[in-house]
Amino acid sequence: MATPFQNPLNIPVIGFCAYSGTGKTTLLKKLIPELNRRGLRLACVKHAHHNFDVDTPGKDSYEMRHAGARQMLVASHIRWALMTEDKVDEAPSLPHLLRQIEQDQVDIVLVEGFKKLALPKIELHRASHGKPLIHEVDEYVQAIACDDETELQVDIERLDLNNVEQIADYVCAYAKREQRAIAARRNPIEAECGCDTDPSKPMSVGQGVAHITAQVTPITETETCPIHQALNRVLADDAVSPINVPQNTNSAMDGYAFAHSDEGQGPYQVVGEVLAGHVYSDTLQSGQAVKIMTGAAMPAGADTVELRELASEADGQVRFSKPTKAGQHVRQAGEDIAQGQVALAKHTRVGAAEQGLLASLGFGEINAVRRPKVAVFSTGDEVCQPGEPLTGAGIYDSNRYTIMAMLAKLDCEVIDLGIIEDSQQSLADALTQASTNADVIISSGGVSVGDADFVKLALKQVGQINFWKIAMRPGRPLAFGQVGDALFFGLPGNPVAVMVSFLQFVQPALRKLAGEVNYEPVLVPAIAAQDFRSRLGRTEFSRGLVQMNQQGQWQVSSTGSQGSGILSSMVRGNCLVVIPESVAQVAKGDTVLVQPFADLL
Ligand SMILES: Nc1nc2c(c(=O)[nH]1)N[C@H]1C(S)=C(S)[C@@H](COP(=O)(O)OP(=O)(O)OC[C@H]3O[C@@H](n4cnc5c(N)ncnc54)[C@H](O)[C@@H]3O)O[C@H]1N2
Numbered sequence: 355m356a357t358p359f360q361n362p363l364n365i366p367v368i369g370f371c372a373y374s375g376t377g378k379t380t381l382l383k384k385l386i387p388e389l390n391r392r393g394l395r396l397a398c399v400k401h402a403h404h405n406f407d408v409d410t411p412g413k414d415s416y417e418m419r420h421a422g423a424r425q426m427l428v429a430s431h432i433r434w435a436l437m438t439e440d441k442v443d444e445a446p447s448l449p450h451l452l453r454q455i456e457q458d459q460v461d462i463v464l465v466e467g468f469k470k471l472a473l474p475k476i477e478l479h480r481a482s483h484g485k486p487l488i489h490e491v492d493e494y495v496q497a498i499a500c501d502d503e504t505e506l507q508v509d510i511e512r513l514d515l516n517n518v519e520q521i522a523d524y525v526c527a528y529a530k531r532e533q534r535a536i537a538a539r540r541n542p543i544e545a546e547c548g549c550d551t552d553p554s555k556p557m558s559v560g561q562g563v564a565h566i567t568a569q570v571t572p573i574t575e576t577e578t579c580p581i582h583q584a585l586n587r588v589l590a591d592d593a594v595s596p597i598n599v600p601q602n603t604n605s606a607m608d609g610y611a612f613a614h615s616d617e618g619q620g621p622y623q624v625v626g627e628v629l630a631g632h633v634y635s636d637t638l639q640s641g642q643a644v645k646i647m648t649g650a651a652m653p654a655g656a657d658t659v660e661l662r663e664l665a666s667e668a669d670g671q672v673r674f675s676k677p678t679k680a681g682q683h684v685r686q687a688g689e690d691i692a693q694g695q696v697a698l699a700k701h702t703r704v705g706a707a708e709q710g711l712l713a714s715l716g717f718g719e720i721n722a723v724r725r726p727k728v729a730v731f732s733t734g735d736e737v738c739q740p741g742e743p744l745t746g747a748g749i750y751d752s753n754r755y756t757i758m759a760m761l762a763k764l765d766c767e768v769i770d771l772g773i774i775e776d777s778q779q780s781l782a783d784a785l786t787q788a789s790t791n792a793d794v795i796i797s798s799g800g801v802s803v804g805d806a807d808f809v810k811l812a813l814k815q816v817g818q819i820n821f822w823k824i825a826m827r828p829g830r831p832l833a834f835g836q837v838g839d840a841l842f843f844g845l846p847g848n849p850v851a852v853m854v855s856f857l858q859f860v861q862p863a864l865r866k867l868a869g870e871v872n873y874e875p876v877l878v879p880a881i882a883a884q885d886f887r888s889r890l891g892r893t894e895f896s897r898g899l900v901q902m903n904q905q906g907q908w909q910v911s912s913t914g915s916q917g918s919g920i921l922s923s924m925v926r927g928n929c930l931v932v933i934p935e936s937v938a939q940v941a942k943g944d945t946v947l948v949q950p951f952a953d954l955l
């Protein structure tokens with residue numbers, strides 16, 4: 355009988371079980387990049403049966419552990435590892451191990467080993483291996499990945515052990531199903547009626563992001579795109595360099611190329627001249643030099659260049675004013691990128707440098723992920739169209755324009771649905787229509803507790819929408835769910851709340867949808883130039899102006915009044931000062947994290 359297991363996390367966990375020698379690790383090594391490609395961030399847990407160690411005697415961390423530290427955390431700017439001395443008589447506890455995982459940073463945990471646990475698993479089986487079938491004795495095996503020769507007696511989902519994409523499809527579908535089940539377990543009332551009835555329990559920003567990004571399946575359709583239109587597109591394939599860059603070993607300076615010898619200062623006999631785009635057809639002999647221009651291919655036999663300014667040429671001989679170093683001022687063929695090297699990995703968003711790099715490799719077009727299609731509309735009787743007269747109690751529609759501009763920066767195809775009149779049926783019709791064309795629908799306004807409940811009624815009529823309270827300011831109310839196959843975001847009406855909620859929740863979702871894998875916001879430390887508002891249990895996103903102070907440190911000051919209707923605070927600022935829920939107060943001189951938004955807004 356299986357040992358009971360309960361997933362302690364808010365993200366799905368799935369096991370892989372097999373007899374040793376089936377090729378579990380080989381499969382996982384292919385499956386992990388395939389799942390990454392589909393936007394799933396992964397954690398893996400492996401049960402080792404032997405006394406393993408990842409540390410090496412002589413390393414500080416090893417010595418500190420052996421001196422008696424129960425826990426040892428070693429960290430660098432790219433990686434950290436926590437090692438814990440935790441001797442247990444039986445197998446380690448999987449729930450305990452899972453609690454160590456950063457569940458706001460990953461979407462699913464793949465578990466290898468722990469096969470006695472009541473944990474949903476995929477079995478791997480190879481007939482030629484002659485081992486029994488695990489699912490016949492383990493009811494928690496949900497699917498079997500096997501070869502053609504395997505005969506199955508029971509009705510179980512069959513996958514092809516050699517078809518990584520098919521296994522990835524299964525894992526993605528499992529992740530989606532589990533995510534919904536976890537959401538329902540965490541908030542059964544919300545899951546049932548689609549409304550937030552427990553305002554005393556707001557969701558953290560991290561939970562909101564994790565919940566939203568887990569619902570996003572990256573677009574798999576691709577299209578070719580000419581190189582001059584590649585800016586901001588996401589690569590669907592690795593860009594493998596067809597050439598060496600530079601193509602030839604060439605001179606980095608205007609000067610003289612020669613075969614370096616003990617007489618590094620010359621004289622050398624000048625036997626010719628070679629310009630960029632040309633080649634010197636003979637092989638240089640010892641004691642010979644050619645005049646060479648920057649970028650020109652080095653002649654055969656030459657290995658060193660000296661600058662023209664340091665040379666004096668007379669009677670067909672060149673001498674240098676100081677000794678030269680063998681190999682100086684020469685760029686080797688392929689030193690930037692070698693032929694066959696992945697110059698840019700798939701999932702990369704093409705910026706100016708990337709576009710130039712692709713061009714430098716000769717790509718006339720790229721294979722890009724289809725751009726997300728996003729429909730946007732505004733609601734509210736008071737909301738007026740810019741360019742038309744402002745009604746007495748009206749306000750011009752700014753939200754649709756900030757949202758459309760942020761979408762343009764993310765290279766989305768925007769479908770502008772305008773201002774939709776305040777009626778449940780008009781809104782329901784517009785939403786249904788939008789869901790047939792768009793991957794994502796975004797609205798602003800009408801998600802709080804006001805009287806204009808037709809927005810909520812319309813959303814309930816045509817989709818599955820949850821109304822959340824997020825422990826953040828601004829941007830407390832947020833609606834999220836689905837209308838048909840489209841994801842729906844109902845952003846709060848206040849203009850600053852719209853932008854802050856977009857940056858925190860919509861942006862990562864759209865970047866994942868568009869095929870990017872790294873979509874976490876960039877946060878940088880800065881010194882607070884003044885006290886900042888903060889409250890335990892709520893993330894504050896104050897608008898700030900980050901600048902370098904005279905000591906060369908980043909310093910951030912407030913843009914002034916922080917009301918969530920004051921859109922000019924976003925214009926004056928260049929970053930959000932992110933004060934997490936665990937921080938009770940921020941005083942002048944404290945270090946805070948800021949999220950620069952210049953690139954995105
Ligand atoms: N009793 C409560 N009142 C409010 C709460 C609450 O929890 N309890 N939350 C407040 C917070 S925080 C926010 S944010 C707002 C969000 O409310 P809604 O999303 O329902 O937005 P509206 O009421 O429709 O509008 C708020 C504000 O924004 C203006 N607006 C709306 N659309 C646009 C647009 N397209 N362009 C420019 N400005 C727009 C609208 O005129 C309102 O002034 O609720 C608080 N209240």
Ligand code: MOO
Pocket residue numbers: 826827828829830831846848850851918
């Ligand atoms: O979310 Mo509201 O913007 O804090 O006013």
